[in-house]
Amino acid sequence: MHSTSDSASVYPAHWEADVVLRDGGTARIRPIAPDDAERLVSFYEQVSDESKYYRFFAPYPRLSDRDVHRFTHHDYVDRVGLAATVGGEFIATVRYDRIDERGRPAKEPGADQAEVAFLVQDAHQGRGVASALLEHIAAVARERGIRRFAAEVLPANTKMIKVFTDAGYTQQRTFEDGVVRLEFDLEPTEQSMAVMRGREQRAEARSVQRLLAPGSVAVVGTGRAPGGVGRSVLRNLRDCGFTGRVYAVNHAFPEGGTRLDPEGVPGHRSVAEIPEPVDLAVLAVPAAQVPGVVRDCGEHGVRGLVILSSGYAESGPEGRERQRALLRQARSYGMRLIGPNAFGLINTAPEVRLNASLAPQMPGAGRTGLFTQSGAIGIALLSGLHRRGPGDGSIAGISTFLSAGNRADLSGNDLLQYWYDDPATDVAILYLESIGDPRKFMRLARRTSAVKPVVVAKGARHTGTAPLGHTVPTVRIPDSTVSALMRQAGVIRVDTVTEMADAGLLLASxxxxxxxxxxxxxxxxxxxxxxxxxxxxxxxxxxxxxxxxxxxxxxxxxxxxxxxxxxxxxxxxxxxxxxxxxxxxxxxxxxxxxxxxxxxxxxxxxxxxxxxxxxxxxxxxxxxxxxxxxxxxxxxxxxxxxxxxxxxxxxxxxDPGRVPEYEDIEETAAGEDIDRLLDELARHADITRSVPLPADDAHALLARYGIRV
Known part of the structure; x- marks a missing residue:
């Protein structure tokens, strides 16, 4: 939580959000506060002179003390600044200032237009940071009563112009005095919603793809002697024929590195000692050691984590807080997280052949994708599919598998985003114990079901509490409602693991x-x-x-x-x-x-x-x-x-059909009738409670809509 020196300007913590960027990495978007002064100065020093020129329309090598104060002190109503951060440091900023009809700072209440401006570090340009910031600053502006944005951009700043143009809002463009002026309404349009959801899908799918197809994997917590969880994962990576590079990490290894036998894998004392970038780290260490390992991974540029360790939300209140801290730490470095208490992930693609899981046998390659929140269910499904077909890609086998455990970060929604346009997957199978965001899940499931079958079994259907370990907020809705929503979304809901396998095998073949x-x-x-x-x-x-x-x-x-x-x-x-x-x-x-x-x-x-x-x-x-x-x-x-x-x-x-058009509907007149009736009732009755409408008025109102009584 950040503080603000102005007691009237309460820091809006609900604007904080984690986003997945175009390349699959993550960033945190949050309001800029007064204690961000040093971060802002450091950020600005890393921006090129060209980008500074595009932002201020003149050479602007450094920020003055007045600039720093202005850009870090906001009332969060008429003046708002947001920053995208990775590792706690700024990588991009956006701000708006409410203006009047003449484009000057608004002094009277009621102004509904604001001027918006962005600045993105050159090293992070092209990652979709500005597009993500635009989505969030637009939502903030709508919350504060702003209905329109204006922006002035130099013609040479084509990247920024494209960000505005591609956003999908209704906009006007003018050119005057060598500057492009863009004005656009913030009311979401069908196109802007499609743009936002398309960006979301591509970013989240890319983040999953980076986890499923790493070029290098480090297994942290591999014992010096065969046996144990870490060595099991190491053995599975070797036996499956993983096409990338594998490293073993244990702080007890000798200085200068070693080589583990029989795996033939180089060993290091820490991730920091590995002489190349690492794409994926699998952690099999006690929960108390995880924060230090995550820090090493983040500073080494690791892209994703698989946390096999237990002792988190499934163990009680202290574990839940430990899990929240783990997620915050991973996201601060831009890393996606599978787990904790995870079983691992598998990709049978011949160019990858990844088994970074506790499954001792690599399943055959097939056309079915699996996601489970339970390692035990994952074992059962993998075993069933492997046993019931030759795994030649035509009958049984899988394309990808991920068991998320406590699903602190990666969830079934992310896999639906990935499988939606994955050419290697024809059927998506999910075992869910809880649904954190039913609205988003149903939206994604419906879209995916339109192109390939989605088979779902949901556990905990008769309980009123979330399963152990699930700290992601869940919405309590009756199981019958869940079933109805799934039917509407085209989801094939089953009751048992056996039914999941039966349906998946038939649909895949x-x-x-x-x-x-x-x-x-x-x-x-x-x-x-x-x-x-x-x-x-x-x-x-x-x-x-x-x-x-x-x-x-x-x-x-x-x-x-x-x-x-x-x-x-x-x-x-x-x-x-x-x-x-x-x-x-x-x-x-x-x-x-x-x-x-x-x-x-x-x-x-x-x-x-x-x-x-x-x-x-x-x-x-x-x-x-x-x-x-x-x-x-x-x-x-x-x-x-x-x-x-x-x-x-x-x-x-x-073929969803069309909305019928009726010539006998008098919607405007009906609205006027309703206003008149409410005024009359307010004068003659207590309308803090339900009041019956007189029959004649009810009949007349229904007649406005073509309903004759």
């Missing part, structure tokens, strides 16, 4: 169904009937099952599936199979591989493509067919039904 009509075929009448009943239970429209002979061969299945796919009356197919009976008796379970090949052959030539899922008994080799199939009919059909409902939402949301 199969096309979306065009409707609810389902063809059923197979060599078991009983299994076909179970599938038929399951379809009815899930609201699908099953066709009469096509039951093959128990001795049907893979070729027979291929022919039947080809016919079903060609049938214009079906939108999806469920194949049911049991080991078939041939001349030599019952086929062995392993011969399901032949059936898998036959089913793939039938679907390869199908036009249009339709989803095909498989229900089987005692034919485990069918896990290699199409979608890695759950053995139970109920599970397979439930996943298919979820895909049907999602596909319908996609079709409906692609």
């Amino acid at each position: 199969q096309p979306l169904p065009g409707g609810p009509r389902v063809a059923i075929l197979g060599n078991s009448e009983a299994l076909a009937l179970l599938t038929y009943d399951a379809c009815l239970t899930e609201g699908l429209r099953p066709l009469r099952p096509h039951v093959l002979d128990p001795a049907a061969t893979p070729a027979d299945f291929c022919t039947a599936l080809s016919a079903a796919l060609a049938n214009g009356l079906c939108d999806a197919v469920v194949v049911t199979a049991i080991p078939w009976v041939g001349e030599e008796g019952v086929a062995s379970p392993g011969e399901g591989a032949d059936l898998a090949a036959a089913l793939r052959e039938a679907t390869a030539s199908a036009v249009p493509a339709k989803p095909v899922t498989v229900v089987h008994l005692a034919m485990d080799a069918l896990a290699d067919a199409l979608a890695a199939p759950p053995p139970a009919a109920e599970r397979a059909v439930r996943s298919l039904a979820q895909a049907v409902r999602y596909a319908k939402w996609r079709r409906d949301s692609a």
Whole structure:
């Protein structure tokens, strides 16, 4: 908290905010206060003469004492200054001064225009700092009753002109006396909102991408002997074939460095001793040692942290405060934070191959992204996806995985921003124990669902408190409301980890169904009937099952599936199979591989493509067919039904329709009637409570809107 010498000018702490910049780094935006004088002078000394000229329209090598006082003392109403900071130091400033219609300092109340000016250190230009500051100073101005900004910019200052032009506000531009004058309304427009959300998406996605694709990783807290959390992460990085450089850090290592065996990784006493920049640091040290390590990482320019350490919010009030301090410290250096109490992150892309987690086995590469707030759920999902498919990118496996633990910083929202336009991810799966910002989550989920499926399981649905360790503020809303919001956003909500895996596998490997009509075929009448009943239970429209002979061969299945796919009356197919009976008796379970090949052959030539899922008994080799199939009919059909409902939402949301226009609505007259009625009621009744409207007046008011009673 910063103080101000003017007791009437209370420091507006609610204007403080952390922002993610265009390159994925972070900065803190806050009001400038009187005790920032030294920071302001130091900041100005690092600005080039050219940038100073652009700001003041004349050579201005240094700030006078009067300038420093003026730029650090504000009333936070008519005069406001904000700074973007990294490591506690200024990297950019913005200020506004309220002006009258003639452009002079406003002396009378009611002026709703202000002049705005920016200054960004040259080393930080191009990072989107000015755009972020403009968004925040505009919000502050609206709060203080300012409706319009004016700015004067030299024509050569094209970067600043572009910041204003790209902001999306309605603006006017004039040129006079060699200066470009820009004026723009601060009322948010559809374009300005799109610009802000686009900047937000690109910045947050970039910050996640920097964590998932580091060029170098330092594991802090690696023991000198094999074993322990740090050495486990180090081993996992080695075994997965990580394409970057890896360093081990332990203050007990000998001076001058060492080399750890069997990993063959160089070891250093601190991050500061590593002879190159480090992109990602994984911390596996006691909580008491974390602040010192974070300081070393910040001063060394580390971009992101994974905190595996426990002893934070999950441990009680002292731990919660420790977690808040950790987040403040990380953000002060512009670092993003995963954790604390995290499980780690994985990227299976062949050019990265990162396993900076406690998962002992690297999952296969696939098209599904996973985010969990629980390490245990993460282990279960990784194990299930790895076990139920070959991981060749067509059936099982993942693209990226992140388990955020206490999610002090990075959350599911950040992953939705990243997955939205990630070409390696076709399906997003999230396990959430709490939703810190439901409005933003639903907005991001809806946008992502418009281009790829989003599958969510939410824990703690029947409790009234946030899970242990979750200090991010959460909004208490009924679980039924959460479900309704998710349906409106196109999110596929499931109840269990098994359902998450089932839905994710089907959606990642199969096309979306065009409707609810389902063809059923197979060599078991009983299994076909179970599938038929399951379809009815899930609201699908099953066709009469096509039951093959128990001795049907893979070729027979291929022919039947080809016919079903060609049938214009079906939108999806469920194949049911049991080991078939041939001349030599019952086929062995392993011969399901032949059936898998036959089913793939039938679907390869199908036009249009339709989803095909498989229900089987005692034919485990069918896990290699199409979608890695759950053995139970109920599970397979439930996943298919979820895909049907999602596909319908996609079709409906692609054509949202239009707002109808009615010729018999008299909105202006209705407003006048309401004002008149309120005036009359105020004269004759106590309107501090609900007062019934006379029937004649109610009917007349409804008639203004075309509603006849």
